[in-house]
Amino acid sequence: MKQSTKLLVLLVALVIAACSTEDDSNQPPSNTNTNIETSVNENPSSGDLVTTITSNLSGDVSFSISSQSVSQAFTLDSNSGELRVAAWQVFDFETNPVITATIAISNGTESENKIVIVTLNDMDDIWSFLNTSRQSYENASNGQWIAITQSEYHDLANYLFEVSKCGTTDAQYNRNDPISYDTPYYTYANDNGATVDAQQYVFAFKYICDEDNLTNTKVKLSSTSVSEGYTNLGGDVPMHNSGENYFVLKGNNTPTTDMSYMAVGAERFGYFNGTSGFSFKYGAYDVNELPSNWPGIALYQGLTTTLKQWD
Template sequence: MINSCSSDDNDNQNLSNNVNTSIDENPRSGDLVATITTNLVGNITYSLISESVTGAFTIGNDSGELRVADWQAFDFETNSSITAIVTATDGINISTYNINVNLNDMDDIWSFLNTSRTDYENAANGDWVIITESEYNDLANYLNETTKSGASDTDMFSSASIAPAGSPFTVANNNGENLPEGSYFIAFKYYSWDNNVVSNRVKLSTSSITGPYENIGGALPEHDSEYNHFVYKGSNNAISSTGYLAFYESVSMGYKNIQGNTNFWYATGDSNMLDSEDNTNAVFLYQGLSTTQKQWD
Protein backbone atom coordinates (compact mmCIF):
# COMPACT_ATOMS: atom_id res chain seq x y z
CA MET A 1 0.00 0.00 0.00
CA ILE A 2 1.41 3.40 -0.95
CA ASN A 3 0.62 6.52 1.03
CA SER A 4 1.12 10.08 -0.16
CA CYS A 5 1.97 13.14 1.90
CA SER A 6 -0.64 15.84 2.42
CA SER A 7 -0.86 19.39 3.69
CA ASP A 8 -2.91 21.00 6.42
CA ASP A 9 -3.34 24.08 4.20
CA ASN A 10 -6.65 24.58 2.43
CA ASP A 11 -4.91 25.97 -0.66
CA ASN A 12 -4.54 23.81 -3.75
CA GLN A 13 -1.60 21.46 -3.35
CA ASN A 14 0.33 19.39 -5.89
CA LEU A 15 2.14 16.73 -3.89
CA SER A 16 4.48 14.62 -6.03
CA ASN A 17 5.08 10.97 -5.07
CA ASN A 18 7.19 8.31 -6.74
CA VAL A 19 5.72 4.81 -6.60
CA ASN A 20 7.91 1.87 -7.62
CA THR A 21 6.65 -1.68 -7.75
CA SER A 22 7.20 -4.90 -9.72
CA ILE A 23 4.99 -7.70 -11.03
CA ASP A 24 5.55 -10.83 -13.10
CA GLU A 25 5.14 -10.43 -16.85
CA ASN A 26 2.07 -11.97 -18.53
CA PRO A 27 -0.41 -11.19 -15.75
CA ARG A 28 -4.16 -11.46 -16.19
CA SER A 29 -6.36 -8.52 -17.05
CA GLY A 30 -7.80 -7.25 -13.78
CA ASP A 31 -4.81 -8.22 -11.62
CA LEU A 32 -3.96 -5.67 -8.93
CA VAL A 33 -0.74 -3.72 -9.54
CA ALA A 34 -0.84 -1.28 -6.59
CA THR A 35 -3.32 0.42 -4.31
CA ILE A 36 -2.84 4.17 -4.13
CA THR A 37 -3.87 5.74 -0.83
CA THR A 38 -3.75 9.32 0.28
CA ASN A 39 -3.95 11.40 3.46
CA LEU A 40 -6.49 13.62 1.79
CA VAL A 41 -9.90 13.38 3.45
CA GLY A 42 -13.45 13.46 2.20
CA ASN A 43 -14.59 12.15 -1.14
CA ILE A 44 -11.41 11.25 -3.01
CA THR A 45 -11.33 10.78 -6.78
CA TYR A 46 -8.45 8.97 -8.47
CA SER A 47 -7.63 9.52 -12.13
CA LEU A 48 -5.24 7.93 -14.60
CA ILE A 49 -3.58 10.90 -16.31
CA SER A 50 -1.09 9.19 -18.61
CA GLU A 51 0.67 5.87 -19.24
CA SER A 52 3.72 4.91 -21.28
CA VAL A 53 1.80 2.06 -22.96
CA THR A 54 -1.70 3.05 -23.98
CA GLY A 55 -4.36 0.89 -22.39
CA ALA A 56 -2.02 -0.86 -19.96
CA PHE A 57 -3.74 0.23 -16.73
CA THR A 58 -7.10 1.01 -15.26
CA ILE A 59 -7.70 2.92 -12.02
CA GLY A 60 -10.59 2.62 -9.58
CA ASN A 61 -12.00 6.15 -9.39
CA ASP A 62 -12.92 5.81 -5.73
CA SER A 63 -10.66 2.92 -4.64
CA GLY A 64 -7.26 3.95 -5.96
CA GLU A 65 -6.69 0.38 -7.17
CA LEU A 66 -4.35 0.39 -10.15
CA ARG A 67 -5.03 -2.78 -12.14
CA VAL A 68 -3.93 -4.47 -15.35
CA ALA A 69 -6.13 -3.54 -18.30
CA ASP A 70 -4.38 -4.93 -21.40
CA TRP A 71 -2.36 -7.88 -20.08
CA GLN A 72 -0.47 -8.20 -23.37
CA ALA A 73 1.23 -4.86 -22.66
CA PHE A 74 3.00 -6.53 -19.74
CA ASP A 75 5.53 -8.45 -21.81
CA PHE A 76 9.11 -8.16 -20.54
CA GLU A 77 10.69 -8.61 -23.96
CA THR A 78 8.64 -5.66 -25.29
CA ASN A 79 8.33 -3.42 -22.21
CA SER A 80 10.63 -4.20 -19.28
CA SER A 81 8.91 -1.41 -17.34
CA ILE A 82 5.71 0.62 -17.72
CA THR A 83 5.07 4.04 -16.22
CA ALA A 84 1.93 5.99 -15.45
CA ILE A 85 0.78 9.16 -13.71
CA VAL A 86 -2.16 8.99 -11.31
CA THR A 87 -3.76 11.84 -9.38
CA ALA A 88 -5.90 11.85 -6.24
CA THR A 89 -8.03 14.86 -5.37
CA ASP A 90 -10.48 15.84 -2.66
CA GLY A 91 -11.78 18.63 -4.86
CA ILE A 92 -9.28 21.13 -3.51
CA ASN A 93 -5.92 19.43 -3.01
CA ILE A 94 -4.28 17.21 -5.62
CA SER A 95 -1.67 14.51 -5.06
CA THR A 96 0.26 13.31 -8.10
CA TYR A 97 1.77 9.81 -8.25
CA ASN A 98 4.51 8.86 -10.68
CA ILE A 99 4.10 5.11 -11.07
CA ASN A 100 6.91 2.85 -12.28
CA VAL A 101 6.12 -0.84 -12.71
CA ASN A 102 9.09 -3.12 -13.40
CA LEU A 103 8.29 -6.46 -15.02
CA ASN A 104 9.88 -9.66 -13.76
CA ASP A 105 11.23 -11.73 -16.66
CA MET A 106 9.46 -15.10 -16.61
CA ASP A 107 9.52 -18.27 -18.70
CA ASP A 108 6.86 -17.23 -21.19
CA ILE A 109 6.10 -20.82 -22.16
CA TRP A 110 5.42 -21.62 -18.50
CA SER A 111 3.19 -18.53 -18.28
CA PHE A 112 0.83 -19.80 -20.97
CA LEU A 113 0.49 -23.32 -19.58
CA ASN A 114 -2.28 -24.02 -17.09
CA THR A 115 -3.35 -27.67 -17.18
CA SER A 116 0.17 -28.86 -18.09
CA ARG A 117 2.25 -26.46 -16.00
CA THR A 118 3.33 -28.97 -13.35
CA ASP A 119 4.41 -31.51 -15.98
CA TYR A 120 6.43 -28.78 -17.70
CA GLU A 121 8.07 -27.76 -14.43
CA ASN A 122 9.03 -31.36 -13.68
CA ALA A 123 10.40 -32.08 -17.17
CA ALA A 124 14.12 -31.98 -17.94
CA ASN A 125 15.56 -29.96 -20.78
CA GLY A 126 15.16 -31.97 -23.96
CA ASP A 127 11.89 -33.59 -22.83
CA TRP A 128 8.57 -33.45 -24.65
CA VAL A 129 5.49 -32.64 -22.55
CA ILE A 130 1.88 -33.29 -23.57
CA ILE A 131 -0.18 -30.10 -23.48
CA THR A 132 -3.75 -29.17 -24.35
CA GLU A 133 -4.98 -27.73 -27.62
CA SER A 134 -5.80 -24.41 -25.95
CA GLU A 135 -2.30 -24.21 -24.47
CA TYR A 136 -0.76 -24.84 -27.89
CA ASN A 137 -2.95 -22.13 -29.38
CA ASP A 138 -2.00 -19.69 -26.61
CA LEU A 139 1.69 -20.29 -27.35
CA ALA A 140 1.05 -19.74 -31.04
CA ASN A 141 -1.03 -16.61 -30.50
CA TYR A 142 0.75 -14.85 -27.64
CA LEU A 143 4.47 -15.68 -27.79
CA ASN A 144 6.42 -13.14 -29.81
CA GLU A 145 7.67 -13.77 -33.36
CA THR A 146 6.18 -17.25 -33.80
CA THR A 147 6.11 -19.26 -37.03
CA LYS A 148 4.21 -22.45 -37.90
CA SER A 149 5.92 -25.06 -40.07
CA GLY A 150 5.14 -28.48 -41.54
CA ALA A 151 1.48 -27.91 -42.41
CA SER A 152 -0.33 -24.58 -42.50
CA ASP A 153 -3.47 -23.84 -40.50
CA THR A 154 -5.31 -23.56 -43.82
CA ASP A 155 -4.44 -27.16 -44.65
CA MET A 156 -4.93 -28.39 -41.09
CA PHE A 157 -8.48 -27.00 -40.96
CA SER A 158 -9.51 -27.53 -44.58
CA SER A 159 -12.76 -29.35 -45.27
CA ALA A 160 -10.94 -32.29 -46.88
CA SER A 161 -11.42 -35.58 -45.06
CA ILE A 162 -8.62 -37.12 -43.00
CA ALA A 163 -7.23 -40.45 -44.20
CA PRO A 164 -4.69 -42.83 -42.62
CA ALA A 165 -1.16 -42.79 -44.03
CA GLY A 166 1.00 -45.88 -44.36
CA SER A 167 3.64 -46.60 -41.73
CA PRO A 168 6.36 -46.77 -40.62
CA PHE A 169 7.68 -43.83 -42.62
CA THR A 170 9.54 -40.57 -42.13
CA VAL A 171 7.78 -37.82 -44.08
CA ALA A 172 8.27 -34.11 -44.82
CA ASN A 173 5.76 -31.80 -46.47
CA ASN A 174 7.53 -29.86 -49.23
CA ASN A 175 5.22 -26.85 -49.18
CA GLY A 176 7.45 -23.97 -48.11
CA GLU A 177 6.16 -24.02 -44.51
CA ASN A 178 9.63 -23.93 -42.98
CA LEU A 179 11.35 -22.53 -39.89
CA PRO A 180 13.04 -19.14 -40.41
CA GLU A 181 16.74 -18.75 -39.75
CA GLY A 182 17.37 -17.98 -36.08
CA SER A 183 14.36 -19.98 -34.85
CA TYR A 184 13.99 -21.87 -31.58
CA PHE A 185 11.72 -24.91 -31.91
CA ILE A 186 9.20 -25.00 -29.05
CA ALA A 187 6.03 -27.00 -29.77
CA PHE A 188 4.44 -29.58 -32.05
CA LYS A 189 1.07 -31.05 -32.94
CA TYR A 190 -0.11 -33.79 -35.27
CA TYR A 191 -3.03 -36.09 -36.05
CA SER A 192 -2.53 -39.68 -34.87
CA TRP A 193 -4.61 -42.46 -36.40
CA ASP A 194 -3.81 -44.93 -33.62
CA ASN A 195 -3.85 -45.28 -29.84
CA ASN A 196 -1.03 -46.02 -27.39
CA VAL A 197 1.61 -44.49 -29.69
CA VAL A 198 5.09 -44.43 -28.09
CA SER A 199 7.77 -44.25 -30.81
CA ASN A 200 7.01 -41.21 -32.98
CA ARG A 201 9.73 -38.58 -33.40
CA VAL A 202 10.01 -34.99 -34.55
CA LYS A 203 12.96 -34.25 -36.87
CA LEU A 204 14.66 -31.10 -38.11
CA SER A 205 17.10 -30.44 -40.95
CA THR A 206 18.99 -27.21 -41.58
CA SER A 207 20.34 -28.46 -44.91
CA SER A 208 17.44 -29.32 -47.22
CA ILE A 209 14.03 -30.97 -47.42
CA THR A 210 15.75 -34.32 -47.99
CA GLY A 211 18.02 -34.05 -44.95
CA PRO A 212 20.10 -34.94 -43.13
CA TYR A 213 17.67 -34.71 -40.22
CA GLU A 214 18.29 -34.82 -36.48
CA ASN A 215 15.79 -35.81 -33.82
CA ILE A 216 14.39 -33.03 -31.66
CA GLY A 217 14.49 -34.60 -28.21
CA GLY A 218 13.40 -38.18 -27.71
CA ALA A 219 10.24 -39.98 -28.74
CA LEU A 220 6.97 -38.18 -28.07
CA PRO A 221 5.19 -39.25 -24.86
CA GLU A 222 2.56 -41.96 -25.20
CA HIS A 223 -0.63 -40.62 -26.74
CA ASP A 224 -3.79 -41.69 -28.53
CA SER A 225 -5.70 -40.97 -31.74
CA GLU A 226 -6.74 -37.59 -33.19
CA TYR A 227 -4.86 -34.32 -32.66
CA ASN A 228 -2.14 -34.35 -30.03
CA HIS A 229 -0.16 -31.36 -28.78
CA PHE A 230 3.29 -31.17 -27.19
CA VAL A 231 5.77 -28.60 -25.91
CA TYR A 232 9.55 -29.00 -26.01
CA LYS A 233 11.35 -28.07 -22.77
CA GLY A 234 14.64 -26.19 -22.94
CA SER A 235 15.03 -25.12 -26.55
CA ASN A 236 18.30 -23.22 -26.18
CA ASN A 237 19.92 -23.29 -29.63
CA ALA A 238 18.67 -21.20 -32.53
CA ILE A 239 19.09 -22.71 -35.98
CA SER A 240 21.63 -20.98 -38.23
CA SER A 241 19.68 -21.36 -41.48
CA THR A 242 16.22 -22.28 -42.77
CA GLY A 243 14.80 -25.32 -41.00
CA TYR A 244 12.85 -28.20 -42.57
CA LEU A 245 10.50 -30.21 -40.37
CA ALA A 246 9.92 -33.93 -40.78
CA PHE A 247 8.09 -36.55 -38.74
CA TYR A 248 8.65 -40.24 -38.11
CA GLU A 249 5.32 -42.06 -37.87
CA SER A 250 5.87 -45.44 -36.27
CA VAL A 251 2.16 -46.11 -36.74
CA SER A 252 -0.33 -44.44 -39.00
CA MET A 253 -0.89 -40.67 -38.90
CA GLY A 254 -3.51 -38.58 -40.68
CA TYR A 255 -3.20 -36.76 -43.99
CA LYS A 256 -5.48 -34.83 -46.35
CA ASN A 257 -5.62 -34.68 -50.13
CA ILE A 258 -5.62 -30.98 -50.98
CA GLN A 259 -5.49 -29.71 -54.55
CA GLY A 260 -2.52 -27.46 -55.24
CA ASN A 261 -0.18 -29.09 -52.75
CA THR A 262 3.18 -29.62 -54.42
CA ASN A 263 4.79 -32.78 -53.08
CA PHE A 264 6.31 -34.51 -50.10
CA TRP A 265 9.49 -36.49 -49.43
CA TYR A 266 9.67 -39.71 -47.46
CA ALA A 267 11.75 -42.72 -46.49
CA THR A 268 10.88 -46.10 -45.02
CA GLY A 269 11.24 -46.40 -41.25
CA ASP A 270 12.95 -44.00 -38.87
CA SER A 271 15.33 -42.31 -41.27
CA ASN A 272 17.45 -39.17 -41.23
CA MET A 273 17.58 -38.97 -45.03
CA LEU A 274 14.52 -38.85 -47.30
CA ASP A 275 15.13 -40.61 -50.62
CA SER A 276 11.71 -40.73 -52.30
CA GLU A 277 9.43 -38.02 -53.67
CA ASP A 278 5.65 -38.21 -54.12
CA ASN A 279 3.83 -35.68 -56.30
CA THR A 280 0.29 -36.39 -55.13
CA ASN A 281 -1.76 -33.79 -53.26
CA ALA A 282 -1.17 -35.32 -49.84
CA VAL A 283 -0.55 -33.01 -46.87
CA PHE A 284 0.57 -34.77 -43.70
CA LEU A 285 -1.11 -33.33 -40.63
CA TYR A 286 1.81 -32.28 -38.47
CA GLN A 287 2.84 -28.79 -37.45
CA GLY A 288 5.74 -27.27 -35.55
CA LEU A 289 5.81 -24.00 -33.63
CA SER A 290 8.96 -21.90 -33.38
CA THR A 291 10.00 -18.37 -32.45
CA THR A 292 13.00 -16.22 -33.31
CA GLN A 293 12.93 -14.60 -29.85
CA LYS A 294 14.06 -16.62 -26.82
CA GLN A 295 11.49 -15.96 -24.10
CA TRP A 296 12.56 -18.44 -21.42
CA ASP A 297 15.66 -19.33 -19.40
Protein backbone atom coordinates in the same frame (compact mmCIF):
# COMPACT_ATOMS: atom_id res chain seq x y z
CA MET B 1 10.46 58.88 22.17
CA LYS B 2 13.00 56.27 21.12
CA GLN B 3 11.24 53.72 23.39
CA SER B 4 7.84 54.46 21.77
CA THR B 5 9.35 54.01 18.29
CA LYS B 6 10.76 50.61 19.25
CA LEU B 7 7.39 49.47 20.56
CA LEU B 8 5.67 50.62 17.36
CA VAL B 9 8.13 48.78 15.15
CA LEU B 10 7.70 45.61 17.21
CA LEU B 11 3.91 45.86 16.98
CA VAL B 12 3.98 46.27 13.19
CA ALA B 13 6.31 43.29 12.84
CA LEU B 14 3.98 41.09 14.91
CA VAL B 15 0.98 42.11 12.80
CA ILE B 16 2.84 41.35 9.54
CA ALA B 17 3.96 37.98 10.85
CA ALA B 18 0.42 37.07 11.89
CA CYS B 19 -1.00 38.07 8.54
CA SER B 20 1.69 36.12 6.70
CA THR B 21 0.94 32.98 8.73
CA GLU B 22 -2.78 33.33 8.09
CA ASP B 23 -2.28 33.84 4.35
CA ASP B 24 -0.02 30.77 4.04
CA SER B 25 -2.55 28.57 5.80
CA ASN B 26 -5.21 29.56 3.28
CA GLN B 27 -3.06 28.69 0.23
CA PRO B 28 -3.40 25.18 -1.29
CA PRO B 29 -0.16 23.23 -1.45
CA SER B 30 1.56 23.05 -4.81
CA ASN B 31 1.11 19.85 -6.84
CA THR B 32 3.63 17.10 -6.04
CA ASN B 33 4.98 14.27 -8.22
CA THR B 34 5.81 11.19 -6.19
CA ASN B 35 7.00 7.97 -7.84
CA ILE B 36 5.52 4.64 -6.77
CA GLU B 37 7.70 1.75 -7.91
CA THR B 38 6.53 -1.86 -7.92
CA SER B 39 6.97 -5.07 -9.89
CA VAL B 40 4.67 -7.84 -11.15
CA ASN B 41 5.23 -11.07 -13.04
CA GLU B 42 4.61 -10.89 -16.76
CA ASN B 43 1.47 -12.58 -18.13
CA PRO B 44 -0.77 -11.79 -15.12
CA SER B 45 -4.56 -12.15 -15.11
CA SER B 46 -6.94 -9.30 -15.81
CA GLY B 47 -8.08 -7.86 -12.50
CA ASP B 48 -4.88 -8.67 -10.59
CA LEU B 49 -3.96 -5.96 -8.08
CA VAL B 50 -0.82 -4.02 -9.05
CA THR B 51 -0.70 -1.53 -6.17
CA THR B 52 -2.94 0.70 -4.06
CA ILE B 53 -2.47 4.43 -4.44
CA THR B 54 -2.52 6.52 -1.24
CA SER B 55 -2.64 10.27 -0.74
CA ASN B 56 -1.54 12.86 1.81
CA LEU B 57 -4.50 15.08 0.95
CA SER B 58 -7.10 15.58 3.65
CA GLY B 59 -10.73 14.52 3.44
CA ASP B 60 -12.33 12.39 0.75
CA VAL B 61 -10.15 12.03 -2.33
CA SER B 62 -10.74 10.65 -5.82
CA PHE B 63 -8.25 8.91 -8.08
CA SER B 64 -8.04 8.88 -11.87
CA ILE B 65 -5.55 7.83 -14.54
CA SER B 66 -4.40 10.86 -16.49
CA SER B 67 -2.01 8.89 -18.72
CA GLN B 68 -0.43 5.46 -19.13
CA SER B 69 2.52 4.42 -21.27
CA VAL B 70 0.68 1.41 -22.73
CA SER B 71 -2.95 1.88 -23.70
CA GLN B 72 -5.50 -0.07 -21.63
CA ALA B 73 -2.84 -1.50 -19.31
CA PHE B 74 -4.53 -0.46 -16.05
CA THR B 75 -7.88 0.17 -14.45
CA LEU B 76 -8.19 2.32 -11.32
CA ASP B 77 -10.88 2.39 -8.63
CA SER B 78 -11.64 6.10 -8.18
CA ASN B 79 -12.52 5.64 -4.51
CA SER B 80 -10.07 3.04 -3.16
CA GLY B 81 -7.07 3.86 -5.35
CA GLU B 82 -6.64 0.19 -6.30
CA LEU B 83 -4.67 -0.03 -9.56
CA ARG B 84 -5.33 -3.32 -11.38
CA VAL B 85 -4.39 -5.14 -14.56
CA ALA B 86 -6.74 -4.42 -17.45
CA ALA B 87 -5.37 -5.83 -20.74
CA TRP B 88 -3.15 -8.61 -19.42
CA GLN B 89 -1.68 -9.27 -22.87
CA VAL B 90 0.35 -6.03 -22.76
CA PHE B 91 2.13 -7.20 -19.60
CA ASP B 92 4.73 -8.95 -21.72
CA PHE B 93 8.38 -8.59 -20.68
CA GLU B 94 9.63 -9.00 -24.24
CA THR B 95 7.64 -6.03 -25.53
CA ASN B 96 6.91 -3.85 -22.46
CA PRO B 97 9.46 -4.49 -19.68
CA VAL B 98 8.30 -1.33 -17.86
CA ILE B 99 4.78 0.17 -17.86
CA THR B 100 3.99 3.51 -16.23
CA ALA B 101 0.87 5.47 -15.31
CA THR B 102 0.28 8.99 -14.02
CA ILE B 103 -2.38 9.16 -11.33
CA ALA B 104 -4.28 12.37 -10.59
CA ILE B 105 -5.58 12.74 -7.01
CA SER B 106 -7.96 15.43 -5.79
CA ASN B 107 -10.11 16.27 -2.78
CA GLY B 108 -11.97 19.01 -4.63
CA THR B 109 -9.73 21.90 -3.64
CA GLU B 110 -6.27 20.34 -3.48
CA SER B 111 -4.58 18.00 -5.92
CA GLU B 112 -1.45 15.97 -6.45
CA ASN B 113 -0.01 13.60 -9.06
CA LYS B 114 1.74 10.32 -8.57
CA ILE B 115 3.64 8.31 -11.15
CA VAL B 116 3.42 4.52 -10.91
CA ILE B 117 6.37 2.62 -12.41
CA VAL B 118 5.68 -1.09 -12.87
CA THR B 119 8.63 -3.33 -13.76
CA LEU B 120 7.73 -6.73 -15.24
CA ASN B 121 9.51 -9.83 -13.98
CA ASP B 122 10.74 -12.03 -16.82
CA MET B 123 9.00 -15.42 -16.53
CA ASP B 124 9.12 -18.71 -18.43
CA ASP B 125 6.42 -17.81 -20.96
CA ILE B 126 5.65 -21.41 -21.82
CA TRP B 127 5.05 -22.16 -18.13
CA SER B 128 2.82 -19.07 -17.88
CA PHE B 129 0.42 -20.32 -20.55
CA LEU B 130 0.14 -23.90 -19.35
CA ASN B 131 -2.65 -24.77 -16.93
CA THR B 132 -3.64 -28.42 -17.34
CA SER B 133 -0.10 -29.44 -18.34
CA ARG B 134 1.92 -27.20 -16.04
CA GLN B 135 2.92 -29.91 -13.58
CA SER B 136 4.18 -32.18 -16.36
CA TYR B 137 6.21 -29.28 -17.73
CA GLU B 138 7.70 -28.52 -14.32
CA ASN B 139 8.66 -32.18 -13.83
CA ALA B 140 10.25 -32.54 -17.28
CA SER B 141 13.93 -32.13 -18.10
CA ASN B 142 15.24 -29.91 -20.86
CA GLY B 143 14.90 -31.61 -24.23
CA GLN B 144 11.72 -33.47 -23.33
CA TRP B 145 8.47 -33.15 -25.26
CA ILE B 146 5.36 -32.74 -23.07
CA ALA B 147 1.76 -33.38 -24.13
CA ILE B 148 -0.39 -30.25 -23.85
CA THR B 149 -4.01 -29.33 -24.61
CA GLN B 150 -5.41 -27.69 -27.71
CA SER B 151 -6.15 -24.45 -25.85
CA GLU B 152 -2.62 -24.35 -24.42
CA TYR B 153 -1.16 -24.80 -27.90
CA HIS B 154 -3.31 -21.97 -29.23
CA ASP B 155 -2.31 -19.69 -26.34
CA LEU B 156 1.36 -20.34 -27.06
CA ALA B 157 0.80 -19.63 -30.75
CA ASN B 158 -1.11 -16.42 -30.08
CA TYR B 159 0.65 -14.86 -27.10
CA LEU B 160 4.35 -15.66 -27.21
CA PHE B 161 6.61 -13.09 -28.81
CA GLU B 162 7.08 -13.24 -32.62
CA VAL B 163 5.70 -16.74 -33.20
CA SER B 164 5.84 -18.28 -36.68
CA LYS B 165 4.46 -21.57 -37.98
CA CYS B 166 6.36 -24.21 -39.92
CA GLY B 167 5.62 -27.59 -41.49
CA THR B 168 2.27 -26.26 -42.68
CA THR B 169 0.58 -22.89 -42.74
CA ASP B 170 -2.85 -22.66 -41.11
CA ALA B 171 -4.49 -22.68 -44.56
CA GLN B 172 -2.61 -25.84 -45.57
CA TYR B 173 -3.31 -27.63 -42.28
CA ASN B 174 -6.99 -26.69 -42.02
CA ARG B 175 -8.14 -27.72 -45.51
CA ASN B 176 -11.52 -29.46 -45.61
CA ASP B 177 -10.22 -32.57 -47.37
CA PRO B 178 -10.48 -36.29 -46.49
CA ILE B 179 -7.59 -37.51 -44.34
CA SER B 180 -5.59 -40.60 -45.32
CA TYR B 181 -3.35 -42.67 -43.04
CA ASP B 182 -0.38 -44.95 -43.71
CA THR B 183 -0.12 -47.93 -41.36
CA PRO B 184 3.69 -48.33 -41.27
CA TYR B 185 6.01 -45.89 -39.53
CA TYR B 186 7.07 -43.12 -41.93
CA THR B 187 8.99 -39.89 -41.52
CA TYR B 188 7.37 -37.03 -43.45
CA ALA B 189 8.58 -33.55 -44.41
CA ASN B 190 6.34 -31.16 -46.30
CA ASP B 191 7.87 -29.49 -49.35
CA ASN B 192 5.43 -26.59 -49.32
CA GLY B 193 7.38 -23.47 -48.37
CA ALA B 194 6.50 -23.58 -44.65
CA THR B 195 10.14 -23.75 -43.54
CA VAL B 196 11.92 -22.72 -40.35
CA ASP B 197 13.82 -19.45 -40.74
CA ALA B 198 17.38 -19.04 -39.48
CA GLN B 199 17.80 -18.07 -35.82
CA GLN B 200 14.48 -19.60 -34.80
CA TYR B 201 13.67 -21.76 -31.79
CA VAL B 202 11.21 -24.60 -32.42
CA PHE B 203 9.20 -25.05 -29.22
CA ALA B 204 5.91 -26.79 -29.99
CA PHE B 205 4.12 -28.86 -32.62
CA LYS B 206 0.85 -30.62 -33.38
CA TYR B 207 -0.04 -33.49 -35.70
CA ILE B 208 -2.83 -35.91 -36.56
CA CYS B 209 -2.64 -39.71 -36.21
CA ASP B 210 -5.07 -42.64 -36.22
CA GLU B 211 -3.74 -45.05 -33.60
CA ASP B 212 -3.84 -45.34 -29.80
CA ASN B 213 -0.88 -45.78 -27.46
CA LEU B 214 1.60 -44.52 -30.03
CA THR B 215 5.25 -44.28 -29.00
CA ASN B 216 8.51 -43.46 -30.78
CA THR B 217 7.10 -40.39 -32.52
CA LYS B 218 9.97 -38.03 -33.32
CA VAL B 219 10.49 -34.46 -34.48
CA LYS B 220 13.43 -33.69 -36.78
CA LEU B 221 15.11 -30.68 -38.36
CA SER B 222 17.37 -30.38 -41.40
CA SER B 223 19.27 -27.40 -42.75
CA THR B 224 20.66 -29.46 -45.64
CA SER B 225 17.54 -29.99 -47.74
CA VAL B 226 13.97 -31.19 -47.50
CA SER B 227 15.16 -34.69 -48.44
CA GLU B 228 18.18 -35.28 -46.19
CA GLY B 229 20.31 -34.18 -43.27
CA TYR B 230 17.70 -34.60 -40.53
CA THR B 231 18.57 -34.88 -36.84
CA ASN B 232 16.23 -35.38 -33.89
CA LEU B 233 14.92 -32.36 -32.02
CA GLY B 234 14.50 -33.37 -28.39
CA GLY B 235 13.63 -36.86 -27.25
CA ASP B 236 10.74 -39.10 -28.22
CA VAL B 237 7.25 -37.64 -28.04
CA PRO B 238 5.30 -39.11 -25.09
CA MET B 239 2.69 -41.83 -25.65
CA HIS B 240 -0.53 -40.50 -27.17
CA ASN B 241 -3.73 -41.60 -28.85
CA SER B 242 -5.52 -41.07 -32.13
CA GLY B 243 -6.73 -37.66 -33.18
CA GLU B 244 -5.02 -34.29 -33.07
CA ASN B 245 -2.17 -34.21 -30.55
CA TYR B 246 -0.27 -31.22 -29.16
CA PHE B 247 3.18 -31.05 -27.60
CA VAL B 248 5.65 -28.51 -26.24
CA LEU B 249 9.43 -28.87 -25.98
CA LYS B 250 11.02 -27.85 -22.70
CA GLY B 251 14.26 -25.89 -22.68
CA ASN B 252 15.26 -25.68 -26.33
CA ASN B 253 18.44 -23.62 -26.05
CA THR B 254 19.64 -24.01 -29.64
CA PRO B 255 18.27 -21.83 -32.45
CA THR B 256 18.55 -22.84 -36.08
CA THR B 257 21.63 -21.47 -37.84
CA ASP B 258 20.21 -21.64 -41.37
CA MET B 259 16.86 -22.01 -43.03
CA SER B 260 15.64 -25.47 -42.04
CA TYR B 261 12.96 -28.05 -42.75
CA MET B 262 10.86 -29.78 -40.10
CA ALA B 263 9.89 -33.46 -40.29
CA VAL B 264 7.85 -35.76 -38.07
CA GLY B 265 8.08 -39.55 -37.86
CA ALA B 266 5.15 -41.66 -36.63
CA GLU B 267 2.80 -44.55 -37.31
CA ARG B 268 -0.66 -43.99 -38.78
CA PHE B 269 0.33 -40.42 -39.67
CA GLY B 270 -2.48 -38.35 -41.22
CA TYR B 271 -2.11 -36.57 -44.56
CA PHE B 272 -4.15 -35.05 -47.35
CA ASN B 273 -3.70 -37.39 -50.30
CA GLY B 274 -3.08 -36.10 -53.83
CA THR B 275 -3.53 -32.44 -52.95
CA SER B 276 -2.82 -30.46 -56.11
CA GLY B 277 0.23 -28.20 -55.95
CA PHE B 278 1.63 -29.70 -52.72
CA SER B 279 3.91 -32.61 -51.95
CA PHE B 280 5.88 -34.15 -49.12
CA LYS B 281 9.06 -36.19 -48.87
CA TYR B 282 9.01 -39.43 -46.89
CA GLY B 283 11.11 -42.38 -45.86
CA ALA B 284 10.30 -45.70 -44.20
CA TYR B 285 10.60 -45.70 -40.40
CA ASP B 286 12.87 -43.45 -38.28
CA VAL B 287 15.23 -42.20 -40.98
CA ASN B 288 17.23 -39.04 -41.63
CA GLU B 289 16.97 -39.20 -45.43
CA LEU B 290 13.61 -39.03 -47.22
CA PRO B 291 14.07 -40.41 -50.74
CA SER B 292 10.44 -40.64 -51.83
CA ASN B 293 7.97 -37.98 -52.91
CA TRP B 294 4.16 -37.94 -52.74
CA PRO B 295 1.55 -35.33 -53.76
CA GLY B 296 -0.24 -34.19 -50.63
CA ILE B 297 0.18 -32.45 -47.27
CA ALA B 298 1.38 -34.23 -44.13
CA LEU B 299 -0.72 -33.01 -41.22
CA TYR B 300 1.72 -31.51 -38.75
CA GLN B 301 2.65 -27.96 -37.75
CA GLY B 302 5.44 -26.51 -35.61
CA LEU B 303 5.69 -23.27 -33.66
CA THR B 304 8.88 -21.20 -33.70
CA THR B 305 10.06 -17.88 -32.28
CA THR B 306 13.06 -15.62 -32.70
CA LEU B 307 13.47 -15.18 -28.94
CA LYS B 308 14.04 -17.77 -26.21
CA GLN B 309 11.24 -17.02 -23.74
CA TRP B 310 11.70 -19.88 -21.30
CA ASP B 311 14.19 -21.15 -18.72
